[in-house]
Amino acid sequence: MDTETTRSLTEVLTSIIEKKVNQETCQWLLDKAAQSADKNNNYQLNLTFTSIPRHTGKEEIVLEEPDEKKINSLLPGFTVEGWTVDRLCRVWLLMQLDSSDKEAYINRIENLFPQAEMNELVALYSALPVLTYPEAWRLRCAEGIRSNIGIVLDAIMYHNPFPAKYLDEGAWNQLVLKAFFTDKNMNYIEGLDERSNQHLANTLFDYVEERWAAGRTTSPQIWRLTGKYMDGSHFYMLDKLMNEGNETNQQAGALALSDCSFEKAATVLDQYPDLKTAIEQRKLTWQML
C-alpha cells in the first residue's frame, strides 16, 4: 500500500481499536507502537508484538457499517470483521513501522516469523496486504500456503487481497488446490474467478478423476474454475454431473455449462430449462453453492 492509504487505513483501524480496549491499554499500544516504529528497536517490536494479547484480550471485532465501507474502499477485499482484537492490534502495530529503509523494514518483519506462535502467525499473514513493498512478501505468502495449521491458512486465504494480486501463477494455483484439499469456503477467497487459468483447470481435471476413481465426492466449486476451460476430453465430466449428480452438483454443472464456450454446452444446458432460467435471472450463482 502507498503511504497515504496506509495512513488512512491506520486511522480507521485506530478508531476501531479505541472502541474495543480501555484507555490505559490504548495508551500502552500508542506508546509501544511509537517505540517499535524505530528501525533500531527490534527488542521493543518483538516484545510488543508478542505481549499484545496480555493487554488487549481476545474479544471479537464486529464492524460497524461505516467502518466496513471505509476499509473496503481503501483496500478492496480486505476486512477485519470477525478478527480478535489482539490480531487487529498486531497488524496495526506492523503498519506503523518505519519503512524508509527497505532492507531493515523487511528483515524486522521476517524475523518475527521463525519463532511465531500460532496466533502470531495468523496476525503476520493477515498483515501481508497492508505491508509496504508487497513484492517482497511473495515468497513468504507462498511459504504460508504450505502450512498445515488451519487458522493460518484461513488468514492467507480468506478476505485477503494479497495472494490474488501478487502471487505468480504457480503459487496461486497451489493456494487454490490447498483450499480444495482442506475444504475451505471458496467464496471467501479474493480474486478466485479473475485468476482462473488453464493450468489450474488441467490440475483440477486430474484431481476430479482421482477423486472419482476412489469413490469420493468433489466440491461443486471445482466447476467454477474449470467450466471456461472445458475441452472434448473432459466434457464427459459435465455430462456425468448432470446425469448422476445430486442437486448441488447439477446446479454447479449448469453454471459450468453456462460458462463453457464448448459448442455442445449450450445444447446440454437447454435440456435443463429451470436451471438455465435461474442462471439467466441470477437466481443461481456460484456464490450460492
Place this chain on the structure above:
Amino acid sequence: MCCSNEEHAGMEAEKLTAADLEVIKGMHFFDPHIHMVSRTTDDYQAMADAGVVAVIEPAFWLGQPRTGVDSFRDYYSSLIGWERFRASQFGIKHYCTIGLNSREANNEKLAEQVMEILPLFVYKEGVVGVGEIGFDDQTPAEEKYYRLQLELAKEAHLPVQIHTPHRDKKKGTQRSMDIAIEQGLDPYSVIVDHNNEETVKEVLDRGFWAAFTIYPFTKMGNERMVEMVKQYGTERIMINSAADWGISDPLAVPKTAALMKIRGIEIKDIELVCYRNAITAFGQSGQILESDFQEVKNIDQSKKFQGNTVLRGGQAPRINKGSLIIS
C-alpha cells in the same frame, strides 16, 4: 519425561472397558505434563472422550540428543504452533513450558546457544512456565543451566516445572529444591515433578507443589497414588501422565480419577488433584483462562462469520475406530 522401560515383562493386555471410566463421566481433567508431539491422533481422541480439556506439554529431549540450536528452535516453535493446533482439532487446550532439559545441558557448547534463544519463547502466549528443567546425572553443567533458567523464570514471572532424576532421586530432589531457594524462588511458584513415596513429604513440607507421574513400570502406579492422596490430602498435589514416546498412558489422569472414585475418595478431592491444582499452580503465569477451554471446543465448529458457519481451521473429522473399513 521418562527414559527407560526396562521392565515391562508381565504387562497385562487387559482392555479398558467403557464402564471403568463411566464413574467419572462428565468430569473435566487437566494433564499438566504430557508430550503430545510423540502421541497419535487416536490418543487425542481418546483423551477428549475421557474428559481431558487441557494439557501442558513441557519441553524435553527427543529420546536422542540434538546436534544444533535450530533443532531446538524448531521444536519450541512446534510446541507453540503445530502441536497447539493439533490439540485444538480435538477440542483440547494446549499449553507448554519452555526450557533446556537436563540431559542436553551437558552439551555445553550447544546449551549456551539454546540459552540465547529461550527468551524469544518464554514470553509467548500460552507458555505457562519454564520447564522441564533440573537434574539428570547431577553434573556441574546441569547445575549451571538449571540455575540460569531459574533466573530466567524469575525475570519472566513464570512458574518452574522441575524434572527430578531417576537415579539418586531423593538427593536429586532435595538438591533441586535447595538450589531453587538459593536462587530466590518462592516454593509456591515451583512444581516438583515425578515424586514418589520417598520424596513427597519433604517437598510438601518445604512449600513446593508436588506432582506425581502415573507411568507404568518406572514411576507411580495409580493404586499407590490413591494411597498418597489418602495419606497426604490434596493441598499442592497434582497428577500427570508424562506420556511420551515410551510405554506410557495418555489416559493416566482420567483412569486414576476413576480409581480414586472407586476407592472412595470424594469428588471434590479428585477434582483438586486431577484438575484444579494444576490450574492454580501454572495459572500463576497469567496465561491460563478456563474460559479458553470452552473456546477451543467452539472455535472450529459453531462460529458464524458474515452470517455463514465457517470451519475455522477445521475440526478433525471423527473416524470410526471400530470399523474394519477405512474410507
